[in-house]
Amino acid sequence: MNVHTLNDVVDHGAIAVCCGSGGVGKTTTAAVVAIEGARRGRRAVVVTIDPAKRLANALGLDELANEPRLIDPSRWDPDNHRVPGGELSAMMLDTKSTFDGLVTRYADSPAQAQRILANNFYKNISSALSGTQEYMAMEKLHELHEDGGFDLIVVDTPPSRHALDFLDAPARLLRLLNNAVFRMLMVPTRTYLKIAGAAVQAFIRTVSRVVGTEVVDDIVAFFRSFEGMEEGFRTRAERVVEILQQNETRFVLVTSPQRDAIEEARYFAEQIGNHNLAVDALVVNRVHPRFGTEMSAGLRARAESLRELTFSNRNQREARDRLAARYQNLGEFNEIAERERAHIETVRVRTRSAGVAFVPYLPHDVHDFTALAEIGRILFAPPDNDARPPSTGD
Amino acid sequence: MELAHFCSTSRVVIVAGKGGVGKTTVAATLAVAAARSGLRVLIVEVEGKSGLSTAFNRPALGYEEQELAPGIRGRTLTPDAALRDWLAGNGLKRISKRLVQSGALDVIATAVPGMKDILVLGKVKSLEQSGTADLIIVDAPAAGHALTFLTSAHGLLDAVAVGPVRKQAADVVEMLSDPQRCQVILVTLPEETPVNEAVDTAFAIEDRVGVRLGPMIVNGCYPDLDLPDGSATAAAAQADAEMIDVFVSDREAHDLAAAAAFRAERTAIQVVQADRLAERLPLPQIRLPFIFTSELGFSEIETLADSFVTGLDPL
Numbered sequence: 001m002n003v004h005t006l007n008d009v010v011d012h013g014a015i016a017v018c019c020g021s022g023g024v025g026k027t028t029t030a031a032v033v034a035i036e037g038a039r040r041g042r043r044a045v046v047v048t049i050d051p052a053k054r055l056a057n058a059l060g061l062d063e064l065a066n067e068p069r070l071i072d073p074s075r076w077d078p079d080n081h082r083v084p085g086g087e088l089s090a091m092m093l094d095t096k097s098t099f100d101g102l103v104t105r106y107a108d109s110p111a112q113a114q115r116i117l118a119n120n121f122y123k124n125i126s127s128a129l130s131g132t133q134e135y136m137a138m139e140k141l142h143e144l145h146e147d148g149g150f151d152l153i154v155v156d157t158p159p160s161r162h163a164l165d166f167l168d169a170p171a172r173l174l175r176l177l178n179n180a181v182f183r184m185l186m187v188p189t190r191t192y193l194k195i196a197g198a199a200v201q202a203f204i205r206t207v208s209r210v211v212g213t214e215v216v217d218d219i220v221a222f223f224r225s226f227e228g229m230e231e232g233f234r235t236r237a238e239r240v241v242e243i244l245q246q247n248e249t250r251f252v253l254v255t256s257p258q259r260d261a262i263e264e265a266r267y268f269a270e271q272i273g274n275h276n277l278a279v280d281a282l283v284v285n286r287v288h289p290r291f292g293t294e295m296s297a298g299l300r301a302r303a304e305s306l307r308e309l310t311f312s313n314r315n316q317r318e319a320r321d322r323l324a325a326r327y328q329n330l331g332e333f334n335e336i337a338e339r340e341r342a343h344i345e346t347v348r349v350r351t352r353s354a355g356v357a358f359v360p361y362l363p364h365d366v367h368d369f370t371a372l373a374e375i376g377r378i379l380f381a382p383p384d385n386d387a388r389p390p391s392t393g394d
Numbered sequence: 395m396e397l398a399h400f401c402s403t404s405r406v407v408i409v410a411g412k413g414g415v416g417k418t419t420v421a422a423t424l425a426v427a428a429a430r431s432g433l434r435v436l437i438v439e440v441e442g443k444s445g446l447s448t449a450f451n452r453p454a455l456g457y458e459e460q461e462l463a464p465g466i467r468g469r470t471l472t473p474d475a476a477l478r479d480w481l482a483g484n485g486l487k488r489i490s491k492r493l494v495q496s497g498a499l500d501v502i503a504t505a506v507p508g509m510k511d512i513l514v515l516g517k518v519k520s521l522e523q524s525g526t527a528d529l530i531i532v533d534a535p536a537a538g539h540a541l542t543f544l545t546s547a548h549g550l551l552d553a554v555a556v557g558p559v560r561k562q563a564a565d566v567v568e569m570l571s572d573p574q575r576c577q578v579i580l581v582t583l584p585e586e587t588p589v590n591e592a593v594d595t596a597f598a599i600e601d602r603v604g605v606r607l608g609p610m611i612v613n614g615c616y617p618d619l620d621l622p623d624g625s626a627t628a629a630a631a632q633a634d635a636e637m638i639d640v641f642v643s644d645r646e647a648h649d650l651a652a653a654a655a656f657r658a659e660r661t662a663i664q665v666v667q668a669d670r671l672a673e674r675l676p677l678p679q680i681r682l683p684f685i686f687t688s689e690l691g692f693s694e695i696e697t698l699a700d701s702f703v704t705g706l707d708p709l
Contacts, residue, residue, distance in 0.1 A: 022536070023414045023588075025693055052587050070461050100408035120553075133665050159413075176504060179497045206489055207498065211494040211506050237642045259689075260414060260445075292612065292649035309638060319634040323642075325619050332686035363659055 005355030006252070006281045006379055010037045013280075014248035017139060019166070021264035022159030024256040025285035025359070027051045028366045030074045030156040031059065032376045033252065035076050035369075040378075041083030044152040049093045049133065049138055056368030057221070059371055066094035068144070076369050089150070091140075098136040098143075099126040099241035104312060106232035112225060125176075133158045134169035138240045145243055167244065176229050179223075219306040238305040250280040253351065257287055257340035257383035269350035279351040283379065284344055285359045290337035291330055298330030337373060395709040398431045404577045406522050406530045406569065407608065408544070410599075411581035412591060413536035414680075416613040417692060419698065420581045421533040423682070426699040429465035436527035437468040439499045440514055440537055440543075440597045449690050457708050463692065467527070473510030476517045484558050506554060508546025515547065517563040522576075523674070541595060544570065544578070546601045573606035581611045584664035584681075589671045596675055609678040609709060612668050616661045617683045619654070626655035678707030 009016050018030040027048050034046035051061065060071055062186060068089035073080075075213045076088050085366035102116060107113035110145060113327050116122050134157065157166045187201060208216045243249060251272060270321055306324040311317050357379045366372060407424060411417045418439075423437045439446055439455055447455050450462040459469045477499075481490040493499040503509050521530055534540050547566040554560045569575050580598060582592035596607060624630060628647040631654075635642040642650070672679055682701050685694045 008485055021413060023412055053590065106418075121505050124504055129504050129507070175497060176500055179501050202499070203489070203492070206486065207493075207502060208557075210484070210486065210557055211502060211559050212554050214555055215502075215505050215553070219501060255678060256414070258414060289652075291653045291656075292645065293645070294649070306638075306640070309640075311638065316638050319637040323622055323631065323638065323640070326625070326634075326650040326654050329619055329657050332649050333653045333656065335686055360497045361660075363663060 006033070006283070006357055008250060008355075009033060009250040009281050010040060010042075010152070010380070012248070013152060015145065015155070015243065015249035016252055017141075017155050017166075017244070017251045018252045018254055019155065019157045019268060020254035021261050022176075024254050024261050025366075026159075026254045027055060027284075028155045028375065029252065029254045029283050029285070030154045030374070031055070031090070032372050034152065034154040035372060036376050036380050037072075037154070038086040038088035039077060039082045041086045042149050042152045043085070043087045043089075044154065045089040045091065045144060045150045045205045047091055047093055047137065047144070047155040049137060049156045051092065051156075051304065052365075054365075056092065058368045058372070061090055061092045062374060065091055065093060066097050068150075071359075077373075078369075082243070093133070093137055093140055093253070095133045095136045096126045099132065099141055102139065102236070103229075106229045108228060112229075115225040116222070116277055119222045119225060120218040120240070124171075129176075131165055131169040131172050132342075134166035135173055135237075138166055138170065138244070142236070142243060147377060150368045167241070167272075170240055174230070174237055177226065201353075216266065224393070245277065251277060251280045252281045252283060253347075253354070254283045254285065255347065256285050256313060257343050262343040265347045266350060269347055272351075282347065282354045282356045283349050283359065284289065284356065287358045287359045288333060288336045288340055288345075288361050290334060290341075292334075294330075294334065296331045296335035296338055299327050303327035303331060395705050395706045397427055398707055401428045401431055401433055403608070404526065404573065404575050404606070404670075406518060406532065406576040408532040408534050408576065408578045408605075409581060410534040410540035410544070410578055410595075411611075412540075412588065413451055414583045415583050415588060417536065417581050418446050418533055419449065419695070420579070420611050420613060420682070421447060421531050422695050423698040423702050424530075424531055425466045426463065426695050427461065427702050428531075430699065430703075433465065433528040435466045435529045435531065436521065437462065437466065438518060438521070438530060438532045439468065440468045440472065440533065445690070446533065449695055450692060462466070466529055470515055471514055473514055473708050476513040477510065479517060480513050480562070488647065488680060504700045506550060506559060507548050508542065509559060511543045511546035512550055512566055515543075515569075519565055522569065541602075544599060546604065548602065571604045577606040577608040578603075579608040579611060580677075581613055583614050584612050584667040585672070588669060589667050589674075592671065593674045607677055609680050609706075610671065610675060611679045612671065612679055614684045615664055615668065615681045616657060618661070619657055621654060621658075626658055627651050678709045680709075689696070 008356040016033055018026050018033070020026050030046050030048065034044040046059070048056070048059070048061065051059070060069060064125035071088045071090055073082065073088070077086070103116050104113045107116065137155060137157060141153060144150055144153050204216060253265055253268060255261045272279055303324045306320055306327060308322055311320060358380050361374055364371065366375060409417055409421045409424065415615060421437055425437050429433045436459070437446060446468060447453060447462065450466070450468075452462050455468050455470045457475050459467045462468045467604060479492060480486055481493075493502070518530060518532055521527070535543050547563040547570065549559065550563040551567065554563070579593055580596055582588045590621055592610065598605060628644065628651040631647040631650045635647070638653070665683065670679060670681065680702060682698050682705070685697070687694060
């Protein structure tokens with residue numbers, strides 16, 4: 001079996017999709033992967049989605065920029081160790097302007113584009129509809145890929161309720177755009193109205209009663225203006241899915257060892273197989289250290305038995321309590337460590353061919369290049385940091 | 395503040411926070427605390443999946459209410475179910491099937507963003523008014539969705555001029571902006587990014603929703619270990635062991651010290667972050683302890699409820 005690792009992602013991937021549930025360090029991981037690519041001489045870009053403010057500032061993304069911006073190498077490679085040719089760019093996805101760009105591209109005329117862009121229903125699709133952000137992230141990926149310019153595109157995915165939404169979003173949007181009832185309204189021919197007209201009109205009247213006629217008018221106007229553009233959108237959406245299935249596309253599954261994040265990761269690992277894709281690397285962030293080899297149950301029992309010792313001397317009683325507290329604490333942390341490792345294992349069995357990298361629980365959050373470099377050293381430490389979670393006391 | 399006083403502040407309590415901060419645990423904790431003061435509590439789960447019923451050692455929640463513990467009932471209230479109820483209540487039961495099957499509903503929901511959220515909150519409002527429970531705890535959607543969830547009604551009032559959906563939104567706005575009826579409890583962790591996000595969310599909720607914010611819950615605070623400074627060394631562990639004449643190997647002393655040092659370091663960071671939150675956000679704080687046991691069960695929720703009640707005291 002071909003075992004991929006993060007090193008392979010950085011060296012040979014053309015596209016790296018970082019996925020996982022919210023709050024597990026996806027954006028950070030994406031940035032670290034892109035930086036490492038740049039250090040190894042690749043022209044890398046990281047596409048971020050809603051990064052934490054301070055990380056955005058570090059990447060020079062203080063304002064919304066829907067196009068990649070080159071980052072001065074002195075910031076991500078202060079010691080000048082990069083392989084010549086390495087470049088790092090970053091951008092923050094602007095969902096609405098990406099969608100606007102698509103409309104402008106596929107409209108027959110500037111007038112048609114204007115009508116759509118001004119429509120209220122369109123505005124909701126392009127900004128508020130769940131799934132649009134996912135779709136536009138993939139669309140941006142496609143655009144950057146087609147334009148050339150970069151040989152490693154690292155894309156963060158939105159913190160969806162389900163990590164897989166970015167794969168399904170294009171299809172869902174197409175279904176919406178192809179809605180039969182409203183399509184009938186947009187075709188202004190008499191034949192249609194004769195056949196289905198009466199029923200549809202009655203239906204629409206009911207809907208108008210519920211949400212008001214203005215809303216329905218907006219919907220109808222949208223479907224009329226959108227006429228003829230579905231084909232372009234469909235082709236485009238199909239190509240987006242195609243590039244996700246290319247050989248040079250890598251999936252990096254990011255998780256934390258907490259139960260809920262792990263459940264999402266496991267679900268993702270299962271589903272991604274159903275899409276004929278595979279997880280290439282698994283990154284587990286914020287892993288608690290394990291102290292020594294003793295099991296938590298024994299350590300806790302030791303704490304209990306210490307507390308049962310009786311002393312007449314106060315100093316001895318205090319020493320007893322301190323020692324019991326230390327055992328209790330060691331037992332508690334080793335229990336977390338044991339639990340986390342058991343959780344991680346449930347994902348690993350589903351991503352067998354993927355390399356695994358662990359990032360320990362760091363004492364600070366990551367929002368500058370120094371901290372990103374620190375994580376880079378952990379993730380890309382030679383030889384492959386692939387073996388086991390961090391432990392101390394070795 | 396007395397527990398009974400807190401529980402009588404408002405009938406609806408919406409528990410909100412990012413994924414992974416322990417929102418569901420806090421909802422369960424509030425429920426257990428409130429049930430202790432004799433209230434009939436209903437927990438409403440809006441995402442259709444959470445560990446809520448597991449914590450009470452009960453099967454998964456459904457649309458029908460079920461008892462989770464004495465005095466505590468639970469149910470789900472997903473947007474789809476709320477919509478079905480609402481259509482039926484508005485004499486539209488007949489077309490509801492067609493709305494769903496034709497996909498027209500998705501189109502309408504897109505045309506009226508937040509419609510599903512409003513139907514959920516509208517249903518919460520009708521539960522509130524039916525008097526079915528003394529306290530209704532809503533486990534709000536995770537992620538950045540909490541703010542969208544709460545602002546949906548205001549947004550809809552701007553978008554829809556007439557009709558029953560608008561009426562529903564107006565009722566929801568009325569409930570949200572009445573501090574006697576509803577409050578939002580935000581949950582966060584004592585870490586840098588969660589603290590920043592909690593501050594932003596709190597101000598946004600206050601500005602854009604005008605809902606009363608209850609005490610801020612800081613979840614997962616390491617309980618104090620009661621070890622004096624300088625105890626996190628192997629030598630200090632050995633000295634204590636010698637004093638009470640028990641044997642501790644060098645290796646074990648090393649592990650004990652490393653774990654104690656890690657705990658001290660993490661605790662210090664947590665205190666700094668929780669204090670920073672207090673500085674930036676003028677809301678009372680209740681700090682709930684980190685639970686070290688494997689999976690949260692009823693006895694752990696009871697422990698958290700004790701901490702919650704203790705935390706209310708100084709407020």
